[in-house]
Amino acid sequence: MATKVSSLFAGKVLAELKKCGITHIVWLPHSENKAMYETVLRDAGITLVPVCREGECIPIAAGLWMGGKNPAIMHQSTGLFEAGDSIRGLALDMQLSLLMLIGARGWPTPGSPPSPYSWNGIDSAATYLIPILDAWGIKHHLVTNENETGQITSAYKEAQTTSRPVAVLIAKE
Amino acid sequence: MIDSMEAIKVISMARGEAIVVTTMTAKNEWHQASTHRELDFGISGAMSKASSLGFGLALAQPNRKVIIIDGDGSLLMNLGSLVTIANMAPANLIHFVIENGIYRITGGQPTPNSRKVNFSALARDSGYAHSYEFDDPAAFQGKIKNIMEQPGPTFVCLKCPSISERSPHKSPATSPDSVRKFRKMFI
Numbered sequence: 001m002a003t004k005v006s007s008l009f010a011g012k013v014l015a016e017l018k019k020c021g022i023t024h025i026v027w028l029p030h031s032e033n034k035a036m037y038e039t040v041l042r043d044a045g046i047t048l049v050p051v052c053r054e055g056e057c058i059p060i061a062a063g064l065w066m067g068g069k070n071p072a073i074m075h076q077s078t079g080l081f082e083a084g085d086s087i088r089g090l091a092l093d094m095q096l097s098l099l100m101l102i103g104a105r106g107w108p109t110p111g112s113p114p115s116p117y118s119w120n121g122i123d124s125a126a127t128y129l130i131p132i133l134d135a136w137g138i139k140h141h142l143v144t145n146e147n148e149t150g151q152i153t154s155a156y157k158e159a160q161t162t163s164r165p166v167a168v169l170i171a172k173e
Numbered sequence: 174m175i176d177s178m179e180a181i182k183v184i185s186m187a188r189g190e191a192i193v194v195t196t197m198t199a200k201n202e203w204h205q206a207s208t209h210r211e212l213d214f215g216i217s218g219a220m221s222k223a224s225s226l227g228f229g230l231a232l233a234q235p236n237r238k239v240i241i242i243d244g245d246g247s248l249l250m251n252l253g254s255l256v257t258i259a260n261m262a263p264a265n266l267i268h269f270v271i272e273n274g275i276y277r278i279t280g281g282q283p284t285p286n287s288r289k290v291n292f293s294a295l296a297r298d299s300g301y302a303h304s305y306e307f308d309d310p311a312a313f314q315g316k317i318k319n320i321m322e323q324p325g326p327t328f329v330c331l332k333c334p335s336i337s338e339r340s341p342h343k344s345p346a347t348s349p350d351s352v353r354k355f356r357k358m359f360i
Contacts, residue, residue, distance in 0.1 A: 024232070049232065050260060051225075052253030059222035060257075063194075063229020066214065066352060068359030071229075089219030090226075095349035163349070 009146050009172055010039035013101075016152035017046060020099065023069045024049055026057045030076040030103050033170075054079025058086035061098055072099040072156075077106075077129045077169075091165040092136060098165040099156045100138075104129060107171035109144070133167055140167040175310045177271050177333040178342075181206045183310075184240065184269060187317045191238035191267075192230055196223035198277045199242040204344030214355055217346045221250030224258065224268060231263035231326075234359060238265050238321065245272040245292065246284045252295070255328075259300030264324040268296070273333045281337025296328030308332035 013036060017025070026049040029037050040048055049064075049071075051057055057073040064071040080087070080102055091098055106115045106123020114121025133140050139158060141151040152168050159166040181199065185206040193213045195203045200215035207213050214230075216223050227241035248254075248270055258266065274287040284290075297304035302325050307313040313331065320327055 026229075047232075049229075051257050055222075056225045056251065056254055056257055059216075059219065059225035060229040060232075062352075063226040063231075064233045065229075066226075066355045066359075067230045067233020068356060069233045086219055086222060090216075090222065093218055093349075094347070094352045096352070 006172075007035045007039065009149070010035040012146055012149040013152065013170075014039050014043060014046070016149050017072060019153055020072075020156040021070050022046055022072045022099070024061075024064050024071040025074050026051060026060045026064070026071055027074040028052075028054050028057070028076075028079055030079075030105075033074070033103055036074070054083040055086050058083060058091050058096075058098070062090045062094065062096055065096060065098070072101060074101040074103075076103040077125045080167075081125075081128070081132065087136060087138075087165065092138075095163040096165060097159040097163050099152070099159055100165050100167040101152070102129075102167050102169050104142075104169040104171035107144075107169070109171070129169070138165055138167050140169055142169045142171060144171050146172075174308055174334045175313060175331050177273065177331070178202050178206070179310055180269075180271065180313065180331045180333065181242070183314055183317055184242065187321050188240060189238065189321070191240045191321075192227075192234065193240045193242065194223050194227035194230065195242045196220065196247050197244050198340050199244060199271055201340050201342040201344045203242055205342050211358070214351070215344055215347055221247045223247060224251055224254040227268070228254065228258045228261075228263065228266065231266040232261065235263065235265055238267065239263070241266070241268045243268065243270045244277075245270055245274065245290070246276045248292065249284055249290070255296050255299035255301070258326055262300070262302065262326055264302075264326070266326040267320060267329070268301070268326065269329045269331060271333050272330050273335050275335045275337065277336060278339065280339075281335065292330040293328060296330075301326045301328045303327040304329075306330040306332065
């Protein structure tokens with residue numbers, strides 16, 4: 001099942017990011033975060049940095065961070081799998097305090113229809129997400145509705161205090 | 174062909190106060206030539222990411238030149254970064270590629286389609302403001318001032334010999350402390 005981000009939700013996410021002082025979002029759009037893209041694009045306070053593949057997000061964010069900025073990254077869980085060596089070699093090994101907003105594709109919710117991405121209706125992008133984050137020791141926070149967007153600020157603070165990347169899994173219907 | 178160490182010395186002489194991001198063999202060779210190591214960042218354990226990290230630095234510090242010294246094998250792993258960089262077109266970014274046609278750091282195996290890929294054309298057609306290719310040391314030396322001064326992003330492919338032996342030069346591995354020290358210069 002796909003996550004869908006409404007404009008209202010996107011506005012709340014943006015407000016949290018601004019509260020954290022995020023200056024740049026390095027990202028690859030995915031089908032579920034169109035509203036987020038449009039909301040951030042309209043806002044002059046945060047710069048969007050589009051990439052061609054998710055593996056670019058971490059090193060670009062690392063460069064921004066080293067240059068004194070305060071970036072976050074945003075892409076789908078599938079991109080997290082693709083970006084593995086950047087996460088290992090830069091975000092983890094260099095102990096970057098980095099907020100990662102990850103679209104949790106296929107996240108199971110009560111009554112959700114079978115995944116259109118899989119022959120058996122179960123999206124393996126959701127199946128492997130938590131085990132892989134756990135294997136890397138990346139803490140994660142879950143956001144499933146508008147009332148939980150405060151998790152973004154909590155994750156940001158955790159990244160700052162632990163000097164590690166922290167993920168926020170966006171699984172809102 | 175241009176000896177890679179000689180090319181790196183030419184870049185070092187022209188760098189001024191530029192930040193320099195290096196990777197793989199270029200990281201080791203640059204360490205010997207650099208006169209501003211506090212402004213250098215070498216990527217040790219994440220091959221191919223120099224172009225992306227340098228791009229991030231260029232966006233963060235638009236009033237300072239950022240030089241990337243990449244390898245052809247590294248860039249082949251991250252070719253999309255050419256398009257990503259051209260899209261935002263930081264004028265302060267200069268992207269050098271040492272093209273030796275091999276993975277020198279792993280023993281000299283040829284890169285895919287070695288010596289047939291036109292890197293400067295790839296950069297130009299991706300949208301870099303300027304793109305060059307040099308195989309003559311004097312020609313490169315004669316153009317370096319202009320390369321450094323003009324608004325970019327600028328791409329420079331340096332045709333170097335295929336030397337299978339690992340570079341005798343070494344450089345220290347990057348640490349979390351070095352990353353933090355780097356950031357402190359800018360906040």
